[in-house]
Amino acid sequence: MEKFFNSLSKPAKWIFVIGGFFYTAWFALAQGLSIDGQFVSVIAHLVIMTIGTALLVGAPLLVLLRKEEAAKMVFLFLIGYWVLVTAQNWLSSAEALTDTRNNDGLAVAAGIFAFLAGLGLAAIIVLVILEFLFKAKFLRFISFIIMLAVIVLGFIAGLLTAIYFGNRNAFWPTGMNLIIEWMILPIIICFGYLYFFGAPAKNKK
Numbered sequence: 001m002e003k004f005f006n007s008l009s010k011p012a013k014w015i016f017v018i019g020g021f022f023y024t025a026w027f028a029l030a031q032g033l034s035i036d037g038q039f040v041s042v043i044a045h046l047v048i049m050t051i052g053t054a055l056l057v058g059a060p061l062l063v064l065l066r067k068e069e070a071a072k073m074v075f076l077f078l079i080g081y082w083v084l085v086t087a088q089n090w091l092s093s094a095e096a097l098t099d100t101r102n103n104d105g106l107a108v109a110a111g112i113f114a115f116l117a118g119l120g121l122a123a124i125i126v127l128v129i130l131e132f133l134f135k136a137k138f139l140r141f142i143s144f145i146i147m148l149a150v151i152v153l154g155f156i157a158g159l160l161t162a163i164y165f166g167n168r169n170a171f172w173p174t175g176m177n178l179i180i181e182w183m184i185l186p187i188i189i190c191f192g193y194l195y196f197f198g199a200p201a202k203n204k205k
Contacts, residue, residue: 005144005199012195013063019188020060026180028053033173059192072196079189083121090118090154090182097161106167110160114182117153120146141200144193151186158182 031049035042055078062071097103097111124143131139158178165175 005194008191009194009199012191016188016192016195017060017063019184019191020056023180023185023188024053024056024060027056030173030177063195068196075192075196079193082185082189083125086181087118087121087125090114090121090157093161094118097164104164106160107164110157110164113153113157113160117150117157117182120150120153124150137201144200147186147190147193151190154182154186 028049031045031052035045055074059071059074059078062068062074091114094111094115097107097114100108103111124146127139127143127146130136131143158181161182162171162175162178165171165178
């Protein structure tokens with residue numbers, strides 16, 4: 001397993017850099033598409049778009065500029081924010097999608113996978129806290145295994161939900177956003193972790 005992780009680490013830099021720039025462009029576009037005619041809403045979206053785009057582009061850009069420590073700090077901030085927000089979003093989405101009064105079987109199935117992915121992220125949060133408290137480095141290996149499972153579960157949930165919205169003629173931009181947020185972004189984050197921290201060892205002293 002560790003050899004497999006090490007093999008993933010080799011292309012990690014460029015997958016993270018290219019993926020980071022791609023997601024930054026999508027984030028800016030998605031924010032621009034969500035702007036409506038209300039003055040306060042326009043200002044809020046512009047502020048979020050400006051700050052968010054600057055933070056997102058920061059990590060891959062700093063990597064290219066060989067500012068590794070600064071890039072790592074930005075990445076740690078972003079990954080911490082992503083884990084907390086995404087766990088909440090997946091669990092909330094699962095509750096909405098599994099409402100059989102309003103949704104069909106496809107949405108319910110997507111909701112189940114989203115729920116499992118959300119639980120996986122919640123477990124990672126707990127393991128990270130335990131690793132910090134007890135200096136148990138082997139927990140990082142377990143967290144990474146769970147993250148791989150989360151990627152698979154999120155991929156399935158995103159695919160099913162995108163199909164669900166596509167059947168309702170709502171693929172753009174909702175379905176496309178789900179594909180990127182649930183199916184692509186976790187992979188970018190995983191390779192970013194491998195680049196900055198390397199493959200986690202099963203047993204670390």
